[in-house]
Amino acid sequence: MTKQMHLAAHFPGVNSTTVWADPRSRSQIDFASFEQLARTAERGKFDFFFLAEGLRLREHNGLIHDLDVVGRPESLTVLNALAAVTDRLGLAATVNATFNEPYELARRLATLDHLSEGRAAWNVVTSSDAFTGENFRRGGYLDRSDRYTRAAEFVATARELWDSWTPDGTSRPFAHSGQHFQVSGEFTVPRSPQGHPVVIQAGDSGEGREFAASAADVIFTRHGTLEAGRIFYADVKARLAKYGRQPDDLKIMPGVTVVIGDTDAEAQQNAAEIRRLQVSPQNAILALEQVWGRDLSSYDPDGPLPDIDPDPGSRLSQGRAGLADPLVRAAEWRALSAAKGLSIRQTVIETTTRQSFIGSPQTVAAELETFVSTGAADGFILVPHLTPGGLDPFVDRVVPLLQERGAFRSEYAGSTLRSHLGLAEPVWKG
Template identity: 65%
Template structure:
C-alpha cells in the first residue's frame, strides 16, 4: 500500500473453538478440569464460543485408544464421545455457532457420511462442517469391517474420491425438490428423487440418496494437512485448511503457498480459509502470563509424560529413566517397530532431534522433564489480553492466516477468559463481529455458495495430471 488510503475494511478474524483433545496438552490434573465425556462440558464450551461470537465449534474424532509399549496409554485424557452425535445435540443448544467435526474417510462409506452431514446441516439450519482426515494405520482398522490397511497413495486417492462422491450425493436432490403441496398431491417434484451414480476406482455406488438438499447445499469441507500432498488436496477440494503452522513466519509462507495453488483449480484466494490450531495463555502482565504458561507446561508434562514423550523420539522403552535426571546416553532406535500406536509420529528424523536435544540439555543443564517442557508443545500466544489480541490481529491482517482454531487446555472452562478479555478487544478493533447476522456457516465464512460436485471434478482433472498422485502420497497427518 502506498500513501494515505481510504480506510479499507479490516480483514475479519475467523475464530473456532476446538474441544480439548486426548493428548497431554489437555490438563486433567487441574482442580478446574471437568469431564471429557459429559454433555455439560461440550455445552459449556459451545455456549462460551457463541457468547464470544466465534465462527464454529470443532470436535475431533477417536476410533481406537492409543497405545504405547503395547499398552493402552493412560497418562492423558482417554475416551471421547461419538463426534456426530455430540454435534447434533449441540445443534439445538447453540443457534448461530457452526458445528465442525472430524470424520475419518477410511472407516466410513460416502453414503453414510453424506447422510450424516446433510442431516446435521438440516438440523442446524446450515451450520455443518466436515474435517476430512484419513488414517494411516491397520491398528485403528482392527475396529472396523474393512480393516485398515491401504498404502499411502491409495489412501489419499480414496480420500479425494470419497469427498467427490459425497458431494455428488449432496447434489443428488436439486434445491426445491420438495413441493409438499397437499392440494395437488405432489410431495416430490420428481420421483424417485435423489438419483446418483458414482463409478470410480474406490467407490462404485448408485441408487437414491435419502436426504433432501441441505441449507448449505454442501456442508463446509475442512482438510487437515500440512505436507505438499495435503496442501494440494486442500486446494483441490476443501473450503478451509486446518494447519499446524502457528508461527508468524511459517504461517505467511504456508498461507502464500496454499493460496497460490488455488488458481489451477479455477478458485480465488478467498475460497480457501487458512486456520492454524493455536493455544494461548493470558496474564495481567507479560511476566504473569509467562509464569502461568510455565505452570501449565509443568501440568502438561508430568514426570511420567516426560518419559513417554522422550520415548516417542527414542522409540524404545525408557521407563527405567528418572524424569528429573539427564537424557539417556543410548541413541534412538528409529528402525525398530514403532512403540506408539494410534498417533502420528511427530519427528521426521529422530537422530537429528536427539542430537539437538542433547545439545540444548547440556547447554541449559536441563533434566528430561525440563527439556520436554522446553521443546514440546509451547503455547502459541502468551501475553496480556491486549498483547494476544494484537498478535492475533497481526497474523490475520498480514496474511499469516485467516483466523485460528483455538485449543484451550482445560475442559470445559478453558475459553472463558479469552472470551471475557480478548474478544472485546478484537471487537473494538473492528475485526470480530459484535452480533451474528442470519445466514449459514458458509456465508459467514465468506465462502460463497456451494460449487457443484461436477465443477469440482472438472477442475481437479488437469491438476491431477500435473501433480500426480505421488504428491498426495507424501501426506503424513493424523489428528487422532
C-alpha cells in the same frame, strides 16, 4: 479497512495440551462439558465448534496409555445434540475418509446440516495407521499414495450425493463409478440449508495442501508462528488458481493456544506453570520413550537424557503419529539439553509445549490481528488447555478488544456456517 478474522473453538481431548490434573478440569465425555464450551464459543460469536476424532484408544508398552483419556465419543452424535442447544455456532466433526463410506457419511452430515439449519462441517482426515485399521472390517490401511486419492474421490462422491436433490426439493437418481467407490441409487436427505456442509482439511504435507486447494473450504494447520504461517499461507493460496478458485474461497486457520495475564509478565509466568502441568514427570518419560522407542521408566525425569540411541524400528507406542527420524530428533534434544543444561523434563517442556500467544489481553489481540493483516492466517482455531472452561478468559477479555479494533464481528451476520466464513453457497451441479 481492517480485515476481520475467523475464530473457532477446539474441544480439547487426546493431546499434550490438556491439563487433566487441574481441579477445574471436567469430563471429556459428559454432554455438559461439550455444551459449556460450545455455549462459550457462541457467546464469543465464534464461527464454529471443532471436534477431533478418536477411532482407537492409544497404547504404550502394550497397555492402554493411562495418562490419556479413556473414552472418545462419536463426534457427529455429539454435534447433533449440540445443534439443539446452540443457534448460530457452526458444528464441525472430524471424520476419517479412509475408514468410512460416502453414502452413509454424506447422509449423516446432511442430517446434521438440516437439524442445525445449515451449520454442519466435515473435517476430512486420512489414515495410514494399521493399528487403527484393525478396528474395521476392511482391516489394514491404505498406502500413503492412495490415501488422498481415496479422500478426494470420497469428497467428490459426497458432493454428488448432496447435489442429487435439486434446490427446489426434487430427488434424482445418482450413480458414481470410480477407482474407490461404485455407488448408485437415490439419496434419502433433501438438499440442506447451506447446499453442502463446509469441508475442512487438516494436513500439511504436499498432498494435503493440494487436496485442500482443490476441495476444501477451510484448512486447519499447525503453523502457529508468524514466519511459518506466512510461508504456508502463500503456498496454499497460490495453489487455488489451477482449480479455478479465488484466494478467499479457502480459509486458513492454524490451531493455536493462548495464555492471558493482567500483564505480559504475569502471562509468561502463567504459561510456564501451564507447561509444567502439561508435562508431568510421567508425561516427560512417556515423551522420551516415544522418541527413543525404548522402556525408559528407570530414568529420573529430573536427570539427564539417556546416553543410548533410539530404536528406529520400535512399536512401543501405538496410535500416535510416528517420528520421521528418531535418531535426528534425539540428537536435537541432546544438543539442546547440553547447551542449556536441561533435564529430561525440562527438555520435553522446551520442545513440545510452546503456547502460541502469551500476554495481556491487549498484547494477544494485537498479535492475532498482525497474523491476519500480514497474510499469515485468515483466523484461528483455539485449543484451550482446560476442559470445558479454558475458553472463557479469551472470550471475556480478548474478543471485546478484537471487536473494538474492528478485527472480529460483534454479531453474527447470517445463520449458516458458510455465511460466518464468507463462503458462497455451492452452485448446484445437477
